[in-house]
Amino acid sequence: MDLDRRTFLKVAAVTGATALVPRGAAAGAAGGARAVLVDTTLCVGCRGCEAACSEANRLPEPDHAGDPGVFDAARTTTPTAFTVVNRSTAPGPDGEPRFAKTQCLHCVDPGCASACPVRALEKTASGPVVYHPERCIGCRYCMVSCPFGLPRYEYDKVVPYVRKCSFCAERQEAGLPPACVEACPSGALVFGNREELLEVARTRIYTHPDRYVHHVYGEQEAGGTSWLYLADVPFEGLGLRTDVETTPYPARTAGALAAVPFVMTLWPPVLMGLYAIRRRGAAEGPATPPEGTAADAGSTREDDHD
DSSP, rough: OOOEEEHHHHHHHHHHHHHHHHOOGGGGTTTTTTEEEEEETOOOOHHHHHHHHHHHTTTTOOOOTTTTGGGSSSSBBTTTOOOOEEEEOOOOOTTTEEEEOOOOOOOOOOOOHOOOOOOOOOOTTTTTTEEOOOTOOOHOOOHOOOTOOEEOOOOSSSSOOOOOOTTTHHHHHHTTTOHHHHHHSOEEEEEHHHHHHHHHHHHHHHHHHTOOOOBBBSGGGGGOEEEEEEOEEESSGGGGSOOOSOOOOOHHHHHHHHHHHHHHHHHHHHHHHHHHHHHHHHHOOOOOOTSSSSHHHHHHHHHHHO
8 A cells, every 4th residue: 555644644634533523412402302290299109100111012011010019129120121110218298108100211411322332322302212222232331321220231132132211202203192101090190391391390399389399300310301200208219319410421421432433533544554654664675875975985985095
């Protein structure tokens, strides 16, 4: 390969500039994104949302269906259970237990989608963070980058996938609400525009200041999520993480993640250029000293001495 220094520098500059082109902002940051408001003061713990989720996603029937003892220990989502309902660690002000469902929160600016090197996870404009299994390489960076620890991996499968709530993206495209929302008998789940639901939540807190904790969980957590919660007990008692920062998690790693395509794209042509220049120099051989150099002068002095 014949590559001089000037051509090499041009190639390196163009490649580096291409690598630094941003991938674009999260698609779901717009105010038109959809969301669900979960009013835990209205949840009766019927677990109808679990059953509806399993049916809509063709999953096995929920564990311990109809068994009240299921609430004796907190449960987490699994590859075959995209949402689970848990009982609060302390009762509400009225002495009655409180319940809350857990599922992927579909962040406004999701860390999982930002960390995925092949874009197997994608934030859609309407709100859901969807998963493309055909793109997945099983690196599980999404699991590490999720501030809520919700994506699950099929460790027992020969061809494993990452599994989580899809926010019923296909149902939403058909104009239907998520299956869990449709199945809720108590009105604890409300589906709609995220900004409008935030106003509903704030209005409920303002109208009933003694009934609710004065915070809408999910409004700011991890930069905002598509699942919003109201409660009259501490959120941590409902199994919701309260140590999550308000800064979107992709913003914390933007510099490091931007360097990955830069290094992977620029470094190979740099090495290739250095190799080509060195190889060309070796092929040309050592330069022949012109006449009148120090070597000729030394030979002349030796002849004169003789």
